[in-house]
Amino acid sequence: MKKIITWLKSSNRGRHIVGGVLIGLGADDTYCALYAGAGVAGALELKDKLYGGKWDWVDFGCTMAGVVVGRLIRVALTGR
Template identity: 35%
Template sequence: MSWITESNRMKHFGYAIPCALVFTILFVAGLAAGMEFKDRAHGGAWDWLDLLATLLGGLVGQIIQAFILFLIWKGGAV
């Protein structure tokens, strides 16, 4: 999995986690597509691995969100 340490993919991964934690993975998917569109519009290339890193971060954030909501629902949080 050395592809995730290339370029700025760890930033894509890291910044997607709080976005999915507050919103949803669907929001993160829109962010990922928007970032890649911006890169392409400014002369760069569409990078599917950047998009994948963002979605993986969104998945982690969504799992954390679901766990927090489960704890609240069960009455075990704070």
């Protein structure tokens, strides 16, 4: 469990997942969720790169995984 928590804390991966879930919950359809999530994830990674960091595909994937989870929750709750 400590390894998972340490992994989530590195590079703010937990925040990427939570942000993705919020995007997925707020989107009206799946296309909108994935499109917005990819745009936000890309912008976050571009910001990191422009400020001297590296592009992190794991962070990008965490954001997109959060989008999928958020969208699935919304579909389960509302049926659409």
